[in-house]
Amino acid sequence: MRIGLSDSFGAVEYNLGRNQQNLANSVKQLSSGLRINSAADDPSGLAIAESLRSISNGLQQGTTNVQTASNALTVAESALHSVTALIQRMRALTVEARSDLNSAQNIADLQTEIDQLSQEINRIASNANFNGLHLLDGSLSNTQQQAPYFIFEQNPTVGGTTQTLISTDPTLTYVSNTPVEQQAQMSFSIDSYDATTNELQVTLTVSSPDPSFGPAQQNVFHVTPGTNYFVEFGGPPPPPGNYQVQNAAGQYVFAFGWTAPLSVNDVGKTAYVVTEPTQYASGGQPLTVNTGAGEGSTVAVSIDAANTAALGINEIVLGDDLMNYAAQTRLDNALNLVTGQEASIGAQQVALGEQANDASIQIVNQVASESSIRDLNIASATTEFTKEQILVSVGTSVLSQMEVSTQQLTTLLIGAISAAHP
Numbered sequence: 001m002r003i004g005l006s007d008s009f010g011a012v013e014y015n016l017g018r019n020q021q022n023l024a025n026s027v028k029q030l031s032s033g034l035r036i037n038s039a040a041d042d043p044s045g046l047a048i049a050e051s052l053r054s055i056s057n058g059l060q061q062g063t064t065n066v067q068t069a070s071n072a073l074t075v076a077e078s079a080l081h082s083v084t085a086l087i088q089r090m091r092a093l094t095v096e097a098r099s100d101l102n103s104a105q106n107i108a109d110l111q112t113e114i115d116q117l118s119q120e121i122n123r124i125a126s127n128a129n130f131n132g133l134h135l136l137d138g139s140l141s142n143t144q145q146q147a148p149y150f151i152f153e154q155n156p157t158v159g160g161t162t163q164t165l166i167s168t169d170p171t172l173t174y175v176s177n178t179p180v181e182q183q184a185q186m187s188f189s190i191d192s193y194d195a196t197t198n199e200l201q202v203t204l205t206v207s208s209p210d211p212s213f214g215p216a217q218q219n220v221f222h223v224t225p226g227t228n229y230f231v232e233f234g235g236p237p238p239p240p241g242n243y244q245v246q247n248a249a250g251q252y253v254f255a256f257g258w259t260a261p262l263s264v265n266d267v268g269k270t271a272y273v274v275t276e277p278t279q280y281a282s283g284g285q286p287l288t289v290n291t292g293a294g295e296g297s298t299v300a301v302s303i304d305a306a307n308t309a310a311l312g313i314n315e316i317v318l319g320d321d322l323m324n325y326a327a328q329t330r331l332d333n334a335l336n337l338v339t340g341q342e343a344s345i346g347a348q349q350v351a352l353g354e355q356a357n358d359a360s361i362q363i364v365n366q367v368a369s370e371s372s373i374r375d376l377n378i379a380s381a382t383t384e385f386t387k388e389q390i391l392v393s394v395g396t397s398v399l400s401q402m403e404v405s406t407q408q409l410t411t412l413l414i415g416a417i418s419a420a421h422p
Contacts, residue, residue: 052369052373053366055362055366056362056366056367058292059291059292059359060363061292062290062291062292063291063356065290065292066289066291066299066355066356066359067356068289069287069301069352070349070352070353070356071130072130072131072135072287073303073345073348073349073352074349075129075130075135076130076136076303076345077342077345077346077349079124079125079128079135079136079306080306080338080341080342080345081342083121083124083125083136083338084338084339084342086120087311087313087334087338088335089117090114090117090118090313091328091331091332091335093110093114093117093318094114094316094318094324094328094331095328097110097324097327098324098325098328107318107319110318111317111318114316114318118308118313118316121306121307121308121313122307124136124306125137125305125307125310126307133287135303136306136307137305137307138304138305138307139284139285140284140285140286140287140301140303141286141305142284142285142286142302182212182213182247182277183208183209183210183274183275183276183277183312183315183330184206184210184213184245184275185207185208185273185274185275185322185323185325185329186206186245186272186274187204187271187272187325188202188203188204188270188271188272189203189270189271190202190262190267190268190269190270191203191220192267193264197222199223199224199225200222200223200225200264200266201221201222202220202223202262203218203220203221204217204218204219204220204221204243205217205322206218206245207319208247208253209315209316209317209319209323209326209327210247212247212248212249213247213248213253214248214249215248216322217245225261225262226261226262226263227261243255254275272322272326274326274329274330276312276330276333286300286302287300287301287302288300288301289301289352291359292359299351299352299355301352302344302348303341304341304344306338306341310337311334311337311338312330312333312334312337313331316330
């Protein structure tokens with residue numbers, strides 16, 4: 001079977017056209033660096049690559065969100081450092097006030113500085129902001145209110161045992177929330193022991209910086225050694241050792257009780273109870289930061305309030321030694337609260353840093369996966385490009401030679417026909 005010249009010519013043209021198309025595709029891939037330039041190149045591969053790119057883009061933006069949240073925490077931490085320094089100064093002033101060498105004017109001057117420092121704490125808590133968000137006013141925390149709490153300063157162990165002078169019972173001690181809440185301080189001192197009556201004399205002194213509380217109250221009771229109730233009650237009252245404190249208006253402010261019995265060894269010792277009223281706040285909402293890892297992938301950033309009311313130092317009033325002691329105790333507690341907030345912010349910064357690191361690792365993996373699908377293998381593509389160049393060049397040359405041969409054959413046929421028919 002013979003293949004005609006026209007059939008060979010058509011085959012060469014077909015192969016040449018195909019090779020030219022492949023060469024053009026190779027040029028497009030090499031110029032873009034992509035294996036997939038359109039859906040026609042690899043429909044399913046393009047869909048997968050776009051999905052991976054969407055994930056990596058979300059993670060990149062999520063990383064930016066996390067870093068921005070960390071910057072906000074850094075601003076809050078800086079403001080808390082200032083608050084801490086101010087509380088430290090207020091505490092130093094209360095320590096200075098606990099000296100008999102101070103005159104009434106000295107105490108007044110110390111009080112003036114404490115009041116000014118309190119205003120500065122509130123100013124910092126109100127003005128600390130990041131991109132318009134107030135950081136330390138409680139709006140970024142869902143804490144609704146601060147429950148009434150007690151600051152118990154207990155003496156060293158009694159009689160070499162593990163019992164402290166006063167072991168308070170939370171079921172006996174409370175701050176009244178109706179009809180009034182006031183902060184107060186109490187000293188509980190065991191003054192003497194009367195061997196004749198076998199009684200310990202106990203002095204309770206209660207005062208408050210709140211003017212509505214009235215003057216300081218002082219009551220003397222007697223307790224039988226080895227018990228925890230007042231002799232004046234005529235027997236163990238229910239509950240033992242319960243004592244209710246009223247203000248000048250006759251309203252109950254708080255009550256206390258103790259469970260550890262007193263002994264002769266406790267003579268000369270004093271214990272203290274310092275209370276704070278409930279601090280009511282409107283409450284806010286922690287920041288929600290989208291990490292970009294997927295639908296609903298968020299982290300919460302919470303910053304508690306750092307004003308004087310939230311820290312329990314909105315009423316720091318100097319006066320007698322009991323008031324000064326209570327002021328110092330409240331400031332110690334405020335320092336614990338602030339340092340706790342700083343620790344919380346630091347922990348959140350660490351968590352955000354780990355979140356960013358994890359997102360960065362995921363981004364690398366997602367981009368690598370997309371690249372393996374979408375990007376071009378340059379070495380293989382270059383080899384293919386060279387091959388197609390050679391094939392196109394050879395095909396063009398063959399087609400050119402075939403055209404020359406066709407022209408020569410045509411000339412010979414015309415000459416033969418002319419000779420046969422002169």
